[in-house]
Amino acid sequence: MMNHQWVLVARPEGLPKISDFAWREEPAPATGEGQVLVRSILLSLDPAMRGWMSRDTYVPAVPLETVMRGGAIGVVEASNHPGFAVGDQVQGMLGWQEYFLSDGKGLAKLPALPIPLAARFGLLGHIGFTAYFGLLELGQPKDGETLVVSAAAGAVGSLVGQIGKIKGCRVVGIAGSDEKCEWLTKELGFDAAINYRTENLHKALKAHCPKGVDIYFENVGGKTLETVLNHMNDFSRIPVCGMIAGYNQTEPEAGPGNLFQIIVHRIKMQGFIVTDFLPRAAEAVPEIIAWHAAGRLKYRLDVTDGLANAPAAFLKLFDGSNLGKVVVQVSAEN
């Protein structure tokens, strides 16, 4: 049995190239005492991985010549560990590879839930909890407030907007195509969506946020942040989830020249990492599942078949060609 892997062989300069990764094949490892062998089923690909490739941040950079880091869902194929049985579905940092050998640490058995496997990434996991805690804890949405979300058609952004609607907000999304904008307003119930590639963001925000912006859920950074800052209300909040605009820049882009708005409008701008909230996941799960069951919280996956295509699928996140949460189907669920 062979294990295919994507190994990081170079620190990308700017947009990653396929040649920054090497496709390796080696025998799947033997399962030693106390170990579990997991076959990967669904690999999550996320913008944050771009940072992991280049530098130490809230996690160390992925060492060169090692398997690229990544969260995935898999199934136990062999176990010499009392906590795991063959056939158990598990989640963990399995990496960009087909088989993962674990001592059980950091590997979580998936609790039984009335949702398909794909929803573990589409609704729950790091995606769902990022949206849930980022918006509710840092954003503190209140009925009648206006919420603006950037990268609104992305995995996190689309959930954030829908949770905002559930909480009674006027929700305006910023996305990169008419197709995405239509999905946000027609399918997900956003009040408005702005195509930043074709519209003037400042004018569009003025039109769609007549009472200003109370919460800006930040996924993008750069010029988008600068423009939205000029629309923020007094005592507004900016949960900072991501700043994808800068992830592939080789030189740091200058920040917004209008940070003084933070004082004028007493803005609270706060960064977060989903792992800080994982101990509280049990608060979120029942609510998210109930919202989903009621048709109020939808998700969409952008599935690429086969681990061999993982780098290409990853790059979709940066040209915006993905529609929904990007995952790789590494192997069949059953």
Place this chain on the structure above:
Amino acid sequence: MMNHQWVLVARPEGLPKISDFAWREEPAPATGEGQVLVRSILLSLDPAMRGWMSRDTYVPAVPLETVMRGGAIGVVEASNHPGFAVGDQVQGMLGWQEYFLSDGKGLAKLPALPIPLAARFGLLGHIGFTAYFGLLELGQPKDGETLVVSAAAGAVGSLVGQIGKIKGCRVVGIAGSDEKCEWLTKELGFDAAINYRTENLHKALKAHCPKGVDIYFENVGGKTLETVLNHMNDFSRIPVCGMIAGYNQTEPEAGPGNLFQIIVHRIKMQGFIVTDFLPRAAEAVPEIIAWHAAGRLKYRLDVTDGLANAPAAFLKLFDGSNLGKVVVQVSAEN
């Protein structure tokens, strides 16, 4: 009896010029029914006034051809108002003028306190409450944490650092001269002070903040913010009080290129305006006075004699030549 005034006659471009103001003389107004005539004693000059001269922010811009706005302490010279008697000491937005006619709104009688008049600006009022609530509410200092303060020898900054020491923090100030730095460390008990004009800020922060920075009390913005951001700890706080580096810029300077640190370190950056906290002033006054009486909270005034010199005194705030809180002695206390 004549009333001298400084009238704003032009919106300053860059650093204000004396010619942006006009010196006017008019008869002191008659005190009508329900009115109070106040003689100004001490006029406070503050960096925030620079914004008021140019644009609407958290308060409207000062209209051209009107008396420049400013907070002052005065004494009631004549009263047809039941709430005020001749000889009462009062505080309010008296403006850059010698006499102020009021209907009593926004005019506060100074409560009896065991402090000299100058301490109403040096320790209390907008200066003291800015330092007290900005640090304690937004900064949430904890014993053993590291606090960095910019414009540390300024009116607010010098109090912030001392309150930080009272709360058990390691306190590092950033100031613009060796004389100021010496005052901070020798007189006020700061653990270290950095002369940003002669030292490399990054290296100095590294040396003086070996455990990183938990609170950065922001008075300056610009490059200083960018440099300090690279030293912030996980879950650190940045109360944003002022950004004086940008106040005289004719073109907005680009912001920090490393705002991504807000995510990496889960930083909370929050702006505030002291007026939001004025309803809670009574919490602060006894504590501030007790700290002062115990010798743990000192202040220094930079007094300019005569209203005629107000514009020149104001400009000291921007070349850093002031030593302590800048005030104008408009008339004698007694």
